[in-house]
Amino acid sequence: MGLLVLSYLGSFLVGGRTVRGAGLPSGVEFVALGFVLGPQVLDLVGGDMLASFEPVVQVALGWLAFAVGLDFGYSGERRASIASIALASLGVLLTGGAVGGVTWVVVRALHVGATRTEQLLLAGGVAAACSETTRHAVRWVVQRHTARGPLAERLNEIAHADDLLPLLAVSMLFAVVPDTHVPTKIPLIDWPAITIALGLLLGAGAAMLVRSELRLEETWAVLFGVSLIAIGTTARLGLSTLTASFFAGLAVSLLSRHGKELRAMVAPTERPVLLPALLLAGAHLDFRAAPNLPWIAAAAIGARLAAKVVFGWVLAATSPSARKAGSLVGLSLASSGALAMSIGLAFALRFPGTVGDTVLVVAALSATVGEFVGPVRLRNALQRAGEIDLAGPASAGSKARRVEA
Amino acid sequence: MSAVPASARRGLFAHAKHLILLGGFGGLLFYVTRAVPEMNGGLWTIAAIGFLLLAGTLTSELLAPLGLPHLTGYLLAGIASGPYVLRLVDEHTVKNLSPVNTLALSLIALAGGAELDMAAIRRASRSLAWATLVQCLLVLVLVTAAFFAVRPLIPFARNLPIGPFLGVALLWGALAVTRSPSATLGILSQTRASGPLASFTLAFVMTSDVVVVVLFAAVMACVRPLIDSGASFGLDSFATLAHDLFGSIALGTTLGLVIAAYLRLVNRQMLVVLLALGFGASTILDYLQFDSLLTFMVAGFIVRNLSKQGHKLLSYIERTGTVVYVVFFATAGADLNVPLLRELWPVALVLAGSRAVITYVGARIAGRLAEDPPVLRRWGWSGLVSQAGLSLGLVVIIAREFPGVGTPLRALAIATVAINQMVGPILFKLALDRSGETSRIPAPSFPSIPPPPLPESSVVE
Numbered sequence: 001m002g003l004l005v006l007s008y009l010g011s012f013l014v015g016g017r018t019v020r021g022a023g024l025p026s027g028v029e030f031v032a033l034g035f036v037l038g039p040q041v042l043d044l045v046g047g048d049m050l051a052s053f054e055p056v057v058q059v060a061l062g063w064l065a066f067a068v069g070l071d072f073g074y075s076g077e078r079r080a081s082i083a084s085i086a087l088a089s090l091g092v093l094l095t096g097g098a099v100g101g102v103t104w105v106v107v108r109a110l111h112v113g114a115t116r117t118e119q120l121l122l123a124g125g126v127a128a129a130c131s132e133t134t135r136h137a138v139r140w141v142v143q144r145h146t147a148r149g150p151l152a153e154r155l156n157e158i159a160h161a162d163d164l165l166p167l168l169a170v171s172m173l174f175a176v177v178p179d180t181h182v183p184t185k186i187p188l189i190d191w192p193a194i195t196i197a198l199g200l201l202l203g204a205g206a207a208m209l210v211r212s213e214l215r216l217e218e219t220w221a222v223l224f225g226v227s228l229i230a231i232g233t234t235a236r237l238g239l240s241t242l243t244a245s246f247f248a249g250l251a252v253s254l255l256s257r258h259g260k261e262l263r264a265m266v267a268p269t270e271r272p273v274l275l276p277a278l279l280l281a282g283a284h285l286d287f288r289a290a291p292n293l294p295w296i297a298a299a300a301i302g303a304r305l306a307a308k309v310v311f312g313w314v315l316a317a318t319s320p321s322a323r324k325a326g327s328l329v330g331l332s333l334a335s336s337g338a339l340a341m342s343i344g345l346a347f348a349l350r351f352p353g354t355v356g357d358t359v360l361v362v363a364a365l366s367a368t369v370g371e372f373v374g375p376v377r378l379r380n381a382l383q384r385a386g387e388i389d390l391a392g393p394a395s396a397g398s399k400a401r402r403v404e405a
Numbered sequence: 406m407s408a409v410p411a412s413a414r415r416g417l418f419a420h421a422k423h424l425i426l427l428g429g430f431g432g433l434l435f436y437v438t439r440a441v442p443e444m445n446g447g448l449w450t451i452a453a454i455g456f457l458l459l460a461g462t463l464t465s466e467l468l469a470p471l472g473l474p475h476l477t478g479y480l481l482a483g484i485a486s487g488p489y490v491l492r493l494v495d496e497h498t499v500k501n502l503s504p505v506n507t508l509a510l511s512l513i514a515l516a517g518g519a520e521l522d523m524a525a526i527r528r529a530s531r532s533l534a535w536a537t538l539v540q541c542l543l544v545l546v547l548v549t550a551a552f553f554a555v556r557p558l559i560p561f562a563r564n565l566p567i568g569p570f571l572g573v574a575l576l577w578g579a580l581a582v583t584r585s586p587s588a589t590l591g592i593l594s595q596t597r598a599s600g601p602l603a604s605f606t607l608a609f610v611m612t613s614d615v616v617v618v619v620l621f622a623a624v625m626a627c628v629r630p631l632i633d634s635g636a637s638f639g640l641d642s643f644a645t646l647a648h649d650l651f652g653s654i655a656l657g658t659t660l661g662l663v664i665a666a667y668l669r670l671v672n673r674q675m676l677v678v679l680l681a682l683g684f685g686a687s688t689i690l691d692y693l694q695f696d697s698l699l700t701f702m703v704a705g706f707i708v709r710n711l712s713k714q715g716h717k718l719l720s721y722i723e724r725t726g727t728v729v730y731v732v733f734f735a736t737a738g739a740d741l742n743v744p745l746l747r748e749l750w751p752v753a754l755v756l757a758g759s760r761a762v763i764t765y766v767g768a769r770i771a772g773r774l775a776e777d778p779p780v781l782r783r784w785g786w787s788g789l790v791s792q793a794g795l796s797l798g799l800v801v802i803i804a805r806e807f808p809g810v811g812t813p814l815r816a817l818a819i820a821t822v823a824i825n826q827m828v829g830p831i832l833f834k835l836a837l838d839r840s841g842e843t844s845r846i847p848a849p850s851f852p853s854i855p856p857p858p859l860p861e862s863s864v865v866e
Binding site: 227229 | 422449
């Protein structure tokens with residue numbers, strides 16, 4: 001009930017017109033609220049309760065990943081350009097590589113994690129969680145300031161096309177330690193392939209079904225049904241729910257004739273699902289997860305910001321509008337949020353203890369820092385590029401509201 | 406030139422595709438359930454809900470050309486996936502799905518109440534009054550007699566002395582009076598039927614819910630001394646019943662007014678509001694020991710008749726409820742005890758058949774007395790054959806109150822209700838089709854719906 005009430009209040013707060021006036025693009029305020037309500041502070045949501053919420057969390061994570069997959073490579077109704085997808089992938093590789101590398105070094109130096117496998121999982125998990133840019137942050141600034149122009153468009157497309165690689169990384173990391181109750185012996189490299197194939201097969205099935213003249217509610221039944229099957233089977237097989245659901249959504253988007261309509265159908269469901277998930281992620285946070293956690297977090301976040309700056313230079317080299325935005329244009333993409341927290345939460349559930357909890361804490365801190373850096377730098381970059389209405393945010397905001405109305 | 410028209414070929418192709426995909430999804434779950442022992446209990450429930458949703462939807466589509474109702478498809482999908490056939494959904498998972506049932510029942514009751522139009526009830530009050538009187542009395546007396554008649558076929562009843570057996574037979578008669586609001590609403594939602602038969606059946610089934618609860622309490626009080634020789638006739642249960650009924654009606658009225666005010670003043674996030682009502686309010690009502698079905702029904706009735714928000718509420722429930730109904734009926738199918746049905750089917754069939762015949766006769770008599778229009782006299786009985794949750798709920802009370810005879814009686818009731826659950830919806834849909842009340846306008850299909858604007862497009866472009 002508490003989750004439902006929160007979802008209700010949250011959707012009022014951050015949904016619809018108020019999105020431009022209140023609420024943070026990454027949703028970290030809900031993570032903070034969850035932390036305060038959780039076992040580490042007020043203990044209103046205790047450990048037992050959190051365990052009983054696990055199916056709810058898995059459904060929320062799976063559905064979010066499905067929605068992200070459905071929307072992957074699309075900015076609004078437009079398909080992102082190949083250049084944007086390539087740049088987004090490069091950005092993820094750069095950021096993930098830097099964060100993973102630095103975290104690995106720090107973890108090894110500080111002797112965090114009992115085994116080398118744990119250290120690998122920790123570094124990999126932190127890298128996966130820190131490498132994306134939340135789609136909502138760019139949209140938030142763009143909408144709030146009625147930004148128009150090639151840079152706004154490019155950044156928006158990049159934010160919509162950088163989710164693939166982190167989720168692939170998650171499936172590989174989950175394969176490093178297969179669930180012990182899965183009796184089938186499968187080579188390590190095949191597990192990610194199975195995860196992706198499962199998601200693609202389920203998504204292809206759903207796409208074939210929605211090609212028929214189904215009634216509207218039957219279309220919902222197909223989408224929900226396939227998504228829930230993906231979540232349940234991957235959980236039972238010990239695979240990454242996020243990755244399989246993402247690929248299911250991607251397959252539906254690519255193979256269905258009605259991708260645009262499906263995206264429009266599913267998009268409004270994202271927020272009501274996201275808020276309880278963020279709240280539960282906050283309740284799972286444990287800042288005593290690992291010794292020297294502040295150092296790991298500081299190193300990972302520092303590496304992330306540095307990598308973003310470097311990525312900005314790459315962006316500037318390929319785009320004249322990005323050049324106009326200044327040398328720190330890369331920090332415009334510093335915001336992380338829903339997917340990062342989802343990856344953190346998935347790790348916390350799959351690898352409870354030092355590894356999972358550390359990944360979740362770093363993901364939350366990275367989203368918080370990103371919240372302070374990303375939107376400000378993005379606004380600044382768009383202003384420099386001349387893509388923000390010079391009449392000022394207030395007038396631009398009211399204009400945006402008029403456009404929406 | 407091909408003998409098969411292109412549209413039929415397309416239909417055949419679509420059905421073949423649905424069948425293959427259903428097999429594929431089922432095969433995947435079959436493999437996973439066999440290959441990997443379950444560790445995380447709650448998580449497989451998620452896959453089970455997904456599969457029941459998908460299988461129910463596809464099976465109902467596959468059966469549609471045969472004229473069978475969607476509900477039958479949902480039930481068959483549930484039976485096939487359930488613990489007694491393919492075991493894709495085991496007993497434990499079926500038990501875990503009970504919150505979905507709670508949600509579905511509250512939505513069904515809310516929708517049922519919101520469908521009841523005071524003016525229509527007033528117009529049909531004569532028919533309703535006669536039908537309620539005749540159906541209750543005739544079914545109670547004649548089904549009790551039928552139970553007596555088939556005594557040699559009932560294993561546990563053969564050795565019962567006549568007194569206790571009379572008590573059990575009366576309980577059986579009271580159970581036979583129960584109908585299924587969920588099945589009625591499920592069929593009406595699918596056919597989008599309108600006309601005297603649809604509105605009479607809905608009003609009768611919803612109001613009979615209250616009548617049945619009172620009748621059942623009266624029968625329980627009467628048979629207690631017959632079955633339990635140490636017990637005496639007491640009116641205590643009526644005091645509890647009165648508390649239940651008045652409390653439920655009062656709460657339902659308040660809830661209805663609140664919902665109407667919300668729909669008028671806020672009218673947002675109804676999906677979350679309905680979920681909160683379904684889960685939260687049901688839990689509170691259970692705690693207070695009020696009848697949640699009656700409370701929600703009254704709430705829906707108030708919204709419909711004391712405000713102008715009834716159609717809005719119905720539209721929201723229809724959007725939210727369809728998916729929930731599929732899971733609800735498919736779970737009911739999965740919960741169906743197939744081995745028990747196999748064991749008891751001859752006597753269950755006789756008892757279900759006799760109830761159907763008595764219901765038919767009762768409807769003819771009531772129709773004549775009330776001077777009903779021909780369509781009601783001819784088909785008025787068809788929506789009264791279905792039985793489902795309420796009957797099973799009452800039989801649980803019997804088993805609890807009279808453990809000696811209650812347990813075998815429960816098994817027989819489950820088998821009989823299973824038959825009524827399968828046959829009833831088919832009969833009602835057939836009647837609606839034949840009487841011309843089924844809507845001829847096709848339901849909006851997905852690709853024909855213009856897409857709503859994407860959230861970003863208006864601003865970014």
